[in-house]
Amino acid sequence: DDQHGTAIVSAAAVYNGLKIVDKSLEDVKLVVSGAGAASIACVDLLVSMGLSKDNVILCDSKGVIYEGRKEGMNEWKEKYVVQTNARTLDDAMMDSDIFMGLSGPGVLSAEAVKTMAKDPLVLAMSNPVPEIMPELAQEARPDAILATGRSDYPNQVNNVLCFPFIFRGALDCGATRINDEMKQACVKAIAELATKEPTEEVTKAYAGQTLKFGRDYLIPKPFDPRLIEEVPVAVVKAAMESGVATRPIEDLEAYRRKLHSYVSSSRIFMQPVIEKALTVPDAKIAFAEGENEDVLLALQSVVDEGIAKPYVIGRPNVIEQKLDELSLRIEVGKDIEVVDPLDCDNHEEYWRYYHDKVGRSGVSVEAAQSTLRSNSTVLAAVMTALGEVNGVICGKVGRFDHHLRDITTVLSNKPRPMTSSVCAVLLQDGPLFIADPFVNVNPSEDQLVVATQDCLDFIRKFGLEPKVALLSHSNFGTYDDEGAHKMKVAADRLRGFNPDLEIDGEMHAISAFNEQLRSSIYQNNHLTGRANLLIMPNMDAASIALGLSRSITNANMIGPYLNGLDKAAHILIPSVSARGIFNMAALTVEDSLTQRGGVQQSLLA
Known part of the structure; x- marks a missing residue:
């Protein structure tokens, strides 16, 4: 060293x-x-x-x-x-x-x-x-x-820029020695990383410092998490080319993805969705808050990994300035497109479509035109509805319910759409899905059934088999009231729709996690092991459970994922990181492959 x-x-x-x-x-x-x-x-x-x-x-x-x-x-x-x-x-x-x-x-x-x-x-x-x-x-x-x-x-x-990453690569490919070619590859990988834009983690760790390649930023910072990905890959490649690798790695991109999963715990979980998103040709996503720095940081990864071409809504001069300040490599007109809301008057089809949706709700032509110029979420949703982009991501700024109202107005053809949300919390013993923390304040039995069925499809995106627990203050009949009855009947109906799945309720949260306790209360329950999908009786319970599970475990979260609309549209929470925005971009593109909106009709027919 x-x-x-x-x-x-x-x-x-x-x-x-x-x-x-x-x-x-x-x-x-x-x-x-x-x-x-x-x-x-x-x-x-x-x-x-x-x-x-x-x-x-x-x-x-x-x-x-x-x-x-x-x-x-x-x-x-x-x-x-x-x-x-x-x-x-x-x-x-x-x-x-x-x-x-x-x-x-x-x-x-x-x-x-x-x-x-x-x-x-x-x-x-x-x-x-x-x-x-x-x-x-x-x-x-x-x-x-x-x-x-x-x-x-x-x-x-600082030597930590090199060690232990050079050994990671040498050991993974079974190198018999560390030769000059491998050291030179390490040099160039470290040098190249400094020319790229800094990650969100590095920017926060070195707040107040200008991290743009130049005289004061020759080499990456020691906390740059990309070192574990870039250096070993370069070392392995050099070892193979110089003939000292006894276990050559044929698929370097797969190896890179494996290393990347060490950096981001969400990466390996998201990989099935990312792989499917990459199959969508010429995918495009509208980002409503195009001037937000976290959104712009996420766009670099979206572009680099080929997830989609971003269409960012905002003032072109502001976006260009922030791209420069953040030292991002993405170029307007090449990697991303900027949509200026003030140009909406030149797109008659936008306001006509929106007015057709809201004209009978007291919104005049002039008001519809004004909304498109002033409400980026509505504009992004209209672009999605007209097929100009595959989906919309909004919510980094502003209230969730306001964004939900705007996109539901534009993207649902049903008079009373049954929308719902679900989040995945990546715990050490496996992902835990929680519904519905953001949409339905006190869902009805029908809403619970539709939301749960939508969640089943969401869980399967990640190659997992759902195990569903409908939670309540009642534990297999210990209370006989309207709230307990709602969860019990919803579970019965869901088992009828999904006879081969493990679904049960109503039950306590501890019963959902503890098979021995659960069986001691009701031996013939329909769950084995630990439930991975918790359906909450109301938004209070779901929101509190989500917040507690994240705070106590410091776990990463995927979501919220929005169900029930006719097009791919998702609403971020303001605290979401750039990595979280990237994950939602991949989900949005993958979501655009699926014919949406059919669950409600089939279950409630």
């Missing part, structure tokens, strides 16, 4: 630093302060990448390592002896392009930095006090690019 970890991460900083100043590794002059194992490893790696040995000057505590020097020499230093008149570090620094310090505090003077070539790279990596303090180096040479080993300055050369 001390040798090759330092070598790999510092080489990544050099690789990107030279890219910024438009210099070639083959042409630059390197001066190194320190000639121990780490220094030699750093130089060896850079030489393997193209640096000329003739352009390297090593210095130790006794000065320059020059040809003919006898004092303090060894076989490793002998590799880098040079013919030079320079005898001190200050002498060696003249016209150098890169300084690499792996020695001790304060050994490099500001005067020496002033003698370096144009746009020098100064990597002062001694800890905790570097060879020269960044402030002094910057004052001496404002054109210098600086890096240290400290976290309180930009460009921290």
Whole structure:
């Protein structure tokens, strides 16, 4: 770690630093302060990448390592002896392009930095006090690019960017050794990651810092979760190409997805849905809150993974500015389309469709036109209804019930649609689905039946078999009242529709999870093991259960997933992360494959 970890991460900083100043590794002059194992490893790696040995000057505590020097020499230093008149570090620094310090505090003077070539790279990596303090180096040479080993300055050369990820790749492919090709691949993977936009986790961890590739952001931050994905894949590929992999990995994309699942616990759960979403040709999704930063961060993943082409609603100039501030690579007109609500007057079909929906509810033509200009959720829903996009995602800003009202008005052809919601909580012992925490305040027996049937289809999207418990304050008949009766009869009806499924109720929550307790109360119940779908008697119970399960376990949530509309449409909760928005995008695209709206008619006919 001390040798090759330092070598790999510092080489990544050099690789990107030279890219910024438009210099070639083959042409630059390197001066190194320190000639121990780490220094030699750093130089060896850079030489393997193209640096000329003739352009390297090593210095130790006794000065320059020059040809003919006898004092303090060894076989490793002998590799880098040079013919030079320079005898001190200050002498060696003249016209150098890169300084690499792996020695001790304060050994490099500001005067020496002033003698370096144009746009020098100064990597002062001694800890905790570097060879020269960044402030002094910057004052001496404002054109210098600086890096240290400290976290309180930009460009921290931290070995954790490399380890243990290089071993993850080496072990997974059964590499017999870690060779130069694998180390070089690691260098380039780390360097490339810095050129990409930072993740939400990194942005939050380093709040207030500008994380955009450039002089102050040469290499990724240590907390970047993508390192576990990018570095091992590069290492495995290099190991296979160089012939040292005894267990070659044929499907690198599948391997990447497996690694990605370590980063996001929701990834492996979502994979069946993502795979199906990728089969939808030319999928398009309208995002109602196109100016929201979390939405924009999510769009980069949506585009990168080929889930859909986003149509974002908002002011074009604001969206362009935020894309730049967030250092996102997506381009308007190429990767995403921006829909300006103020242009709605040029789309007569929009307001005509909307007015046809609401005209008999006291909404005039002028009011319909105004709504489309001012309500992005309505606009996104109209685009979905007209088939311009596959589905709509809204809700990052504003009240859930308001968004539900707007999309239901546009996207349902039924006078009283039975919409409902369900969320998946990813617990350690498996996913738990909870319905209905967001839509029906006090659902009727019919609504419970339809909502549960819709939930069964949702659970099957993930390759799971539903086990359904309808919960109540009553535990298999311990109470005889309207609320308990509602859940009991709904369970009976559902078993009639689904004779091969495990469905029971009414019961307590503890009975749904504990088979032994459940059987001691009612031996002939229709469940085995632990229920994975909890149908709550009302929104209060569902919302409280959802909040408690997430808070106590710190589990990730998928959803809410909205059932009952004729088109794919989903409403986010304001606290959703960029990853959560990506998950909902995949669900929306997959949802557009399904013919919706038929459950209510078949169950209640």
